[in-house]
Amino acid sequence: MPLVEIVSEPDFRSSQEAYDYLTHLRRTLLYLEVCDGNMEEGSLRCDANISVREKGSEKLGTKVEIKNLNSFRFLQRALDYEIHRQMGVLSEGGRITQETRLWDEAGERTVSMRSKEEAHDYRYFPEPDLPPLKLDPDWIAQIQRDLRNCQGRKQAGLSRNTAFLPTTLCS
Numbered sequence: 001m002p003l004v005e006i007v008s009e010p011d012f013r014s015s016q017e018a019y020d021y022l023t024h025l026r027r028t029l030l031y032l033e034v035c036d037g038n039m040e041e042g043s044l045r046c047d048a049n050i051s052v053r054e055k056g057s058e059k060l061g062t063k064v065e066i067k068n069l070n071s072f073r074f075l076q077r078a079l080d081y082e083i084h085r086q087m088g089v090l091s092e093g094g095r096i097t098q099e100t101r102l103w104d105e106a107g108e109r110t111v112s113m114r115s116k117e118e119a120h121d122y123r124y125f126p127e128p129d130l131p132p133l134k135l136d137p138d139w140i141a142q143i144q145r146d147l148r149n150c151q152g153r154k155q156a157g158l159s160r161n162t163a164f165l166p167t168t169l170c171s
Helices: 015-031 072-091 137-161 166-170
Strands: 046-050 064-069 099-104 109-115
Touching: 015 072, 046 072, 064 072, 064 109, 072 099, 072 109
Parallel strands: 064 099
Antiparallel strands: 046 064, 099 109
C-alpha cells in the first residue's frame, strides 16, 4: 500500500469542520479503494496545524502542529484543547511557540514533542528523485465532477437498497 500525504489549505474554523473534512476524505478513500481507512492501525493518520488569531484579523497566528492523531474523536478533542490552550496563553500576554505536539488521551491535553522556532527547522527541501508534478486544472476539475457523480450514484443506490438514508451517509 503506498504512502500518500494530503495537505489542505488552512480553511477550517472549528474542530467540527476538521472532523467533517476527515470523515469525508476517509469515505472517499474507501470508495476509491485506496486504503482501508483504519486509523487505529495506522492506515490513515492526521496531523493538524492550529493557529488562532484575533477576531477581525486576517493574519494567522503562530502555528502548532499536532502529530499522529489516530481517531476522529482524538482529532476533535485535540483541536478543541489546543485552540483553548492557545487562546489562554495569548489572553495572559504570552506568545505561542511554533512546535510539534502530541495528543495525550489519558491527560486529555496536548504535550510538547519538539520546538520548531524557525521554518528551516522543518527542513523543507525538494526530493531530488521526484520531479515536480504539475496537473492540468481542467483535468482536475473533470475528476472532481466524475467523483461527485460516482459518489452520488452510490449513495442513491444504497438508500434505495438498504435502510440507509442519504443524509446518514453524508453526515
